[in-house]
Amino acid sequence: MWTDELRTPALPIWEAIYTHPYILGLADGSLPRSAFRYFVGQDAAYLKDFSRVLAMLAVKSPYRHHERTWLVHSETVHAVEQELHRELAPALGLNPTVLAETTPGPVTAAYTDHLIRTAYDRSYPVLIAAVLPCYWIYREVGLRLQDAAPAFGPYRDWIATYAGDAYGQSVTEALAMAEEAGLQAAASDHAAAVRAFYASSRYEWLFWDQAWSEERSLKASAFPGIPL
Numbered sequence: 001m002w003t004d005e006l007r008t009p010a011l012p013i014w015e016a017i018y019t020h021p022y023i024l025g026l027a028d029g030s031l032p033r034s035a036f037r038y039f040v041g042q043d044a045a046y047l048k049d050f051s052r053v054l055a056m057l058a059v060k061s062p063y064r065h066h067e068r069t070w071l072v073h074s075e076t077v078h079a080v081e082q083e084l085h086r087e088l089a090p091a092l093g094l095n096p097t098v099l100a101e102t103t104p105g106p107v108t109a110a111y112t113d114h115l116i117r118t119a120y121d122r123s124y125p126v127l128i129a130a131v132l133p134c135y136w137i138y139r140e141v142g143l144r145l146q147d148a149a150p151a152f153g154p155y156r157d158w159i160a161t162y163a164g165d166a167y168g169q170s171v172t173e174a175l176a177m178a179e180e181a182g183l184q185a186a187a188s189d190h191a192a193a194v195r196a197f198y199a200s201s202r203y204e205w206l207f208w209d210q211a212w213s214e215e216r217s218l219k220a221s222a223f224p225g226i227p228l
Contacts, residue, residue, distance in 0.1 A: 002182025003175055006129050006194055007136070010201035017137060017205050018144060022212040026159070029150030036154065037092045039211035041102035044085050046207070049112035050134065051077040056119040057127055062184075066177050073170060084161055088154045107210040111203035118196055125185040128178045129193035133200040138162045139171040 007014070017023065022039075025031030051074045058070035089096045104112065118130040142162025150156055161167060185193065 001179060002185070003132065003136075003178050005190075006132065006178075006182075006197040009194060010133070010198045013198075013201045013205050014137060014140070017141065017208060020205070020208050020212065022208045023141060023145070025212075026155055027145045027148040027150065029152050029155060031155065033092065033152070035211050035214055037094060038105075038214045039208075040085055040088055040092060040094065041099055042105050042108045042207070042211060044099050045102045045104040046108050046112060047077050049116060050131070051075075053112075053115045053119050053127070053131060057124070057131065060119075060124045060127060062124065063177075063180065066180070069173055069177065073174070076170065084157070088157065091152075091154045105210055105215055107203065107206045111200070111207060114199055114203060122192060122196065123185075123189050125178075125181040125189045126192045126196050128174075128181050130196040130200050132174060132178055133197060133204050135171045135174045137201070137204050139168060142167065 022031060022035065026036075054070050054074035054077065058067045058074065061067045061070060085099060086096045088094075089099055115130055118127050122130075139162060142159060142164070145159045146163035148159060150159075182190075182193070
């Protein structure tokens with residue numbers, strides 16, 4: 001399958017995600033709440049641009065049924081995942097209004113720049129490959145953690161969202177559209193799609209790691225006198 005061909009080179013990155021301290025801490029409840037707060041804020045910032053990229057997929061799609069589905073997915077990012085953030089915010093001591101205005105961290109900005117650049121410069125199959133890791137990795141993480149029962153409610157709610165049937169349906173739809181687009185992809189598109197998928201998978205690992213460290217490694221770097 002085309003999606004398996006995209007994923008195979010990135011599997012070591014995916015395995016590193018499953019064993020990342022952030023994910024392990026989310027499962028057993030030991031994850032510092034400050035790291036989760038940071039993650040939720042960055043996720044809110046990321047989803048603003050991700051929603052726009054999904055709308056770009058609808059514009060670029062040569063298939064009418066794909067166009068409709070991507071538009072629904074773009075709207076769902078606002079209606080469902082943003083609602084999850086609003087539900088999580090009070091327990092995390094976050095103001096939903098302030099949350100919506102979170103400044104993107106360095107990884108968040110680099111990741112969304114990668115997606116937007118791909119949306120403008122690359123073909124439809126390559127853009128699907130670029131967005132697919134976000135869909136697929138969150139589903140895999142949700143399924144792997146679905147039997148976990150951390151005591152902190154927001155951790156349980158987050159896991160339940162991505163292990164749930166509604167999110168699973170959106171991933172199934174994205175994978176199906178990717179397979180259909182892959183059948184028509186030119187050889188040059190295929191090579192570019194593999195690279196785009198790999199790059200997005202790498203950004204996914206970095207996104208988790210950014211939250212785990214809460215940018216501590218960057219803040220302690222050699223930029224004295226420059227506030228971060």
